[in-house]
Amino acid sequence: MVPKLPTNLPCQLGLKFMKAACDSGDLPRARNLFDKIGEPDLRTWTVLISAYTRHGLPKDSIKIYSLLRVREINPDKLLLLSVAKACSTLRDTIKAKEVYEDAIRFGFHSDTLLGNAFIDMFAKCKCVEDARRVFDDMPVKDVVSWTSLTSCYVTCCLPRRGLDEFREMVLNRVRPNAVTVSSILPACSELRTLKLGREIHGFVVKHGMEENLFVCSALVSMYANCLSMRQAQLVFDNMSQRDIVLWNVILTAYFSNKECEKGLDLFYKMRYDGVQLNDASWNAVIGGCTQNGRTELALEMLGQMQNSGFRPNQITITSVLPACTGFERLGTGKEIHGYIFRNWFIEDLTTTTAVVFMYAKCGDLELSRKVFSLMPKKDTVAWNTIIIANSMHGKGEEALLLFQKMLDSGQKPNSVTFTGVLSGCSHSLLVDEGLLFFNSIRDYSIEPDADHYSCIVDILSRAGRLEEAYDFIQKMPLEPTAGAWGALLGACKVHKNMELAKIAANRLFEIEPNNPGNYVLLSNTFASAKLWDEASEIRNLMRDRGITKEPGYSWV
DNA sequence: TTAGGGTTAG
Structure with a gap:
């Protein structure tokens, strides 16, 4: 029974009730209570904003912040921190910039903790230059600031700059910790620089970080990516405790190194030994089968996953859809499409793009076009996919037309776009068009x-x-x-x-x-x-x- | 109270 509330709730009492409502995940009730508090203090605003973000409603966090600004209430440090978190969860670039401007306006430009949060916020929004500016403007930088900046470069596909920053950090006598190491190792992975990876491994051993699960996973992943599966296995074997992510890392490593049978053996062993699997374990094995051409088994595993009580998610679907190739799999592809529809995955760009490609590969270009035309938002990869789909079906003219439509819609082509159109030209014997098109590649700042x-x-x-x-x-x-x-x-x-x-x-x-x-x-x-x-x-x-x-x- | 590991489309 919910207790009856007075219409004008005193702030302290209201806050107490609100916290309870937030903890139980009852956000409508928390909001209701908030509205009944005559004059909420900054702490109360912060609790509500954090709660919305924590429960997957960052948009509502931003709305509350706007409300606060409309009422001309000045935020404090903790409140800005909670809004920064909301912006990074939402990846809302515009709001992120506004919040940062506010922080400067209210005099928090030199706060290290808040600055660190802003670096991360801009990193999540892929605003590398803004993250850099925050970092440069910080008078006091700690290990979190450096780690956040390096990690920003790595996650924004600039691994080389990440490594540069890591070196700079060491030169500035800031000692990397386990978080830094696990953030920088993916850069070595990406660049396949086994030498530097080994050096960092040495640093890990020297500073007793080997038992850190994050560090260990990153090491296994790095060695596997640098084609040193034996080393990856060694690091994995030496670990005294293993969580499911670490198991999934080594599982994925086998499949990506084309050691499909070993991967499958490991998966069966995990099941036999009673390792508590999660969605990602199933996704790894299904994707692994697909990538290694074991398409029949991939579909079989999808069934087993469901029989074990797991619900396929968007990633499962995009991992298994490439297994549907050729006319004989059109039926299965349609079934999976139905599943996507029933589960509202249709709004997911990646999933829908995979459907567009699946229909094309199953020989049904019409369905492929239909799904594409129904997509509310289309990114470069989606456009590339429909162009490639048409090229595969010998529709070179159509591919050229789609390229023009892509430009008109404001999406930028990348090198894959040009490969798609050019292969369409070759399948349709469009020699002059192809040559002309090839000569225009540099006009889009792309090197052939x-x-x-x-x-x-x-x-x-x-x-x-x-x-x-x-x-x-x-x-x-x-x-x-x-x-x-x-x-x-x-x-x-x-x-x-x-x-x-x-x-x-x-x-x-x-x-x-x-x-x-x-x-x-x-x-x-x-x-x-x-x-x-x-x-x-x-x-x-x-x-x-x-x-x-x-x-x-x-x-x- | 700010930073970290696995699965995703061509």
Whole structure:
């Protein structure tokens, strides 16, 4: 029974009731109480703002703050701290800047604790330069300030600057702690700089941080990313206590290092040993199966996950959707789409983008377009996906049109956008359009990459302009990839040019000596020109080098 | 009372 309340609640009594309501998660009641307090003090405002953020309603926190400002009440340090937290949870850039301006206006520009919170707030909003400015303006910086700034660079995809800042921190005689180390290790991971990673590992051992679960997870992840699975395993084995995140890290490490069977064995062992799994464990194993081509098993695991009482979330869905490829999986794809619809995941950009791609790969471009057109918000990746979907289906003109629409909508293209459109041009034999498009890449401040060059080789090759394609490869400023030579070789088969075929094949054998596809392609090229001796010679060469081709199979 | 680990689309 809820006690009856007086209409004008004294502040102290109201605050007591409000705290109880917040603790039990009854925020409507907390708000009701707040409204009944005649003159709430700053503490009361802060309690309500923090409670909204803590219970996943940061938008309401911001609303309350606006109310406070409308009433021309001046915030104090703790109140600003709670609003900063709301802004970082919401990733609301505009509000974040306003709150920071307020902090300066009310004289909190030199507060270290508040400054640290603002660095983190701007980091979460991806406002790197603002985070930097806060840091530079702080008269007293502590280990949290330095860690927050380094971590800001790392999470905003600037790992190199993160490492620079880390060095600067050490030079300033601020000693990194376990939090610093676990924030900087992902930068080593990203840059695959095993040497620095090892040095930091040495620092960890020297300062007795090995038993820290965060540090250990980051180390395992770093070694696994730097292709040193043995080291990752060693760090993991030496840990005396393991939580579920650490288990998930090593699980993911096996799958991302293409050791699918080991990953599966570990997962079965975890289940057998009674390790308490969570959603992420299932997501890791489902995503691992998908990435390693074990699509049937990925779908099977999705069923097992549900049978074990877990509900697939957005991440599960985006991990399993790529397993739906080909017409025979269209039905499964539609079922998953239905699940997304029923669970309101439709608002999630990543999930819906994965659906767009799934339909395209299952052969239903119409459904793919329909889902895309119903998306309320479209980011660069969403646009890239629909462009690639059309290109895959031989709709080059449509891909070019979509590119224009993307620009009109205000989304910036990235290098993947250009690969998507160029591959559309090559599938639709749009030679002049493709070349023109290629020459415009730099207009968007993007440096053409190896994929773009390969696409042009493909465009010229498919159009039968083999000499031009060969000339283009020789003149390209980047090292030609297997993709470029492969495109040329493929076209040589169609246009029966044995001389260029040999040149392309030799380059391919240098780059990918163990790819059976290249040998088979060259052999078939000879065969198509009725050069049977040369064809079997290549088959023999393949046998001598111990390269075997796994036989293809069909569902029919 | 401010900083940290795992799973996500091309």
